[in-house]
Amino acid sequence: MIWEYGYFNMAAFMKTTIEISDALLEAAKRHARAEGTTLRALVEAGLRSVLEAAASPGAFTLRDASVDGDGLHPDVREGDWLRIVELAYEGRGG
Numbered sequence: 827m828i829w830e831y832g833y834f835n836m837a838a839f840m841k842t843t844i845e846i847s848d849a850l851l852e853a854a855k856r857h858a859r860a861e862g863t864t865l866r867a868l869v870e871a872g873l874r875s876v877l878e879a880a881a882s883p884g885a886f887t888l889r890d891a892s893v894d895g896d897g898l899h900p901d902v903r904e905g906d907w908l909r910i911v912e913l914a915y916e917g918r919g920g
Contacts, residue, residue: 844869854869899913
């Protein structure tokens with residue numbers, strides 16, 4: 827049970843122990859002091875940031891799958907779909 831800010835609220839806070847490297851802990855403490863915040867607030871902000879990023883992935887970006895060349899082959903530039911299919915399967919038993 828934890829008393830926080832003068833009231834008892836078992837649902838809002840839970841004590842836990844985490845193990846992190848000494849160097850990371852010292853860096854986090856320095857950062858918290860420089861920002862005028864607490865280590866606890868810094869850890870909570872970091873966890874929220876990671877969880878939010880995982881919950882909402884960024885927009886999908888289609889990779890560029892372009893190929894080198896000068897556009898459509900002259901035989902199909904003004905052709906129809908059937909001509910394109912014929913050329914695609916030409917020599918392949920289809």
